[in-house]
Amino acid sequence: MLSEFAFVGVLTIFATLLPVAGLAVAWLIRPKKPNPIKQSTYECGIETRGETWVQFRACYYVFALLFVIFDVEAAFLLPWAVAYQQLALYAVVEAIIFVVILALALIYAWRKRALRWI
Amino acid sequence: MEALIHWLVMTFPPLSEGLARFIVYVLYSAVLAFVAPVIIVVAYTYMERKVLARIQDRIGPNRAGPLGILQGFADAIKMLTKEDVTPACADRVVFNLAPILATIAAILVFAVLPVAPGVIGADPQTGILYVVAVGALGEVAALMAGWSSNNKFALLGAFRAVAQLIAYEVPIVLSILVVVMAAGSMQMSAIVAAQDIPFALTLPVAFLIFLVASIAEIGRSPFDLLEAESEIVAGFHVEYSGMKFAFFFIGEYMHLFASAGIATTLFLGGWRGPFAGPDSLPGVLLGFIYFVIKTTAIIWVMMWVRGTLFRIRIDHLLDFAWKFLVPLGLILMVIVAVALKLPVAGSSGLRWIALLIANFVAALLMVIGVSALARHTRSAALREVAGAE
Numbered sequence: 356m357l358s359e360f361a362f363v364g365v366l367t368i369f370a371t372l373l374p375v376a377g378l379a380v381a382w383l384i385r386p387k388k389p390n391p392i393k394q395s396t397y398e399c400g401i402e403t404r405g406e407t408w409v410q411f412r413a414c415y416y417v418f419a420l421l422f423v424i425f426d427v428e429a430a431f432l433l434p435w436a437v438a439y440q441q442l443a444l445y446a447v448v449e450a451i452i453f454v455v456i457l458a459l460a461l462i463y464a465w466r467k468r469a470l471r472w473i
Numbered sequence: 474m475e476a477l478i479h480w481l482v483m484t485f486p487p488l489s490e491g492l493a494r495f496i497v498y499v500l501y502s503a504v505l506a507f508v509a510p511v512i513i514v515v516a517y518t519y520m521e522r523k524v525l526a527r528i529q530d531r532i533g534p535n536r537a538g539p540l541g542i543l544q545g546f547a548d549a550i551k552m553l554t555k556e557d558v559t560p561a562c563a564d565r566v567v568f569n570l571a572p573i574l575a576t577i578a579a580i581l582v583f584a585v586l587p588v589a590p591g592v593i594g595a596d597p598q599t600g601i602l603y604v605v606a607v608g609a610l611g612e613v614a615a616l617m618a619g620w621s622s623n624n625k626f627a628l629l630g631a632f633r634a635v636a637q638l639i640a641y642e643v644p645i646v647l648s649i650l651v652v653v654m655a656a657g658s659m660q661m662s663a664i665v666a667a668q669d670i671p672f673a674l675t676l677p678v679a680f681l682i683f684l685v686a687s688i689a690e691i692g693r694s695p696f697d698l699l700e701a702e703s704e705i706v707a708g709f710h711v712e713y714s715g716m717k718f719a720f721f722f723i724g725e726y727m728h729l730f731a732s733a734g735i736a737t738t739l740f741l742g743g744w745r746g747p748f749a750g751p752d753s754l755p756g757v758l759l760g761f762i763y764f765v766i767k768t769t770a771i772i773w774v775m776m777w778v779r780g781t782l783f784r785i786r787i788d789h790l791l792d793f794a795w796k797f798l799v800p801l802g803l804i805l806m807v808i809v810a811v812a813l814k815l816p817v818a819g820s821s822g823l824r825w826i827a828l829l830i831a832n833f834v835a836a837l838l839m840v841i842g843v844s845a846l847a848r849h850t851r852s853a854a855l856r857e858v859a860g861a862e
Contacts, residue, residue, distance in 0.1 A: 382557075429647070
């Protein structure tokens with residue numbers, strides 16, 4: 356089991372080397388002439404105004420919550436799906452009840468207008 | 474891979490099995506991390522430019538080399554020699570880490586991709602779960618880039634990117650769930666082995682969900698809201714230039730190939746085809762050729778979609794995920810779960826027919842539901858107008 360992920364470890368090292376080496380080569384050969392105008396924040400030609408790192412709307416958070424619900428659901432259902440072919444009918448019915456409860460949650464969020472991006 | 478390790482141990486007796494395995498791992502990693510990105514980015518950017526040019530009645534690149542095939546290399550040299558501008562107000566550490574992470578996330582998916590019979594880096598029992606987990610790292614890179622740039626366009630792009638990517642992650646997982654149920658395993662090689670008939674034929678609705686959601690997941694048109702030029706310039710990578718921009722680009726094309734490769738593995742039978750098998754070298758090569766042809770076909774469909782459809786609005790985009798693809802995925806999962814447990818689904822021939830019928834029932838239910846909803850919405854809007862008058 357662990358040796359299967361040994362390859363992932365080796366690949367991670369090589370995958371890190373590629374962008375690091377690329378950026379290092381570019382750093383060696385590219386021109387470096389910074390000036391304040393160049394380094395100003397890009398916008399439509401005039402200077403940017405106000406703080407950029409602001410708090411974002413709360414409705415955004417509801418989407419993230421829904422995503423967490425469905426991702427946890429997937430984490431529960433994937434082992435069930437692997438074992439599905441050996442399962443008896445009652446286990447399948449149980450999983451369906453689980454999915455129906457989740458679908459009700461989705462409908463509830465929908466009715467509460469939580470799924471609207473304003 | 475195993476055969477190659479065995480051959481190394483046999484041919485060079487002082488080599489222990491562990492050392493031979495390590496050498497093979499290093500070689501294959503080097504191919505995946507250094508050779509594959511160059512070939513994939515150069516080949517598929519050229520293909521994309523030519524396909525889009527043909528759709529838009531243009532010629533496309535034709536100056537650099539015969540038929541313009543050296544265009545990708547010319548772009549690479551240009552990117553390497555461009556000045557790299559880091560905005561003065563940016564968070565420098567995060568700003569520089571973001572393109573690196575984007576590339577790593579895209580390359581890591583290739584670890585579990587069965588590109589040819591027996592050629593797969595790691596084949597854990599949770600293979601497809603690994604794909605979902607590592608693929609999500611790209612979202613972190615997008616958020617890091619948008620946040621650290623300290624630019625309003627970039628920040629808007631990053632917020633959109635995260636909202637879109639998490640919304641389309643759910644339908645992808647649901648369609649994977651259906652495939653896992655039909656294959657009985659999450660292991661990539663076992664999923665390929667289970668496809669005597671490709672799942673695209675027996676689970677067409679799951680295939681469509683996966684295809685549409687993965688187009689959104691890699692942020693391509695018509696779902697390229699995260700880098701919509703007409704609204705937020707270039708989205709989360711607006712402040713990037715030179716080689717850092719190039720690594721976002723490389724990450725994007727690697728992700729494109731990886732997604733198409735996963736779709737091939739899950740739904741088109743991966744490397745399977747006539748005469749392909751793990752026993753002989755020609756069989757392995759043939760399997761690799763089948764894999765590349767199928768993957769290129771899926772990428773071509775994605776380019777075709779990009780050339781044909783216009784960009785959709787951000788609220789429509791999220792509605793489409795949450796109010797159409799997710800319910801459709803849930804309905805499909807339940808119906809397939811019931812259909813496979815029916816007594817007639819015991820024999821293998823009837824099993825595929827049962828799956829196919831289940832898919833059509835799910836699609837039909839969804840179409841009826843959507844049209845009823847549309848009728849309801851329209852009449853509600855009409856009542857509102859009548860009330861106002």
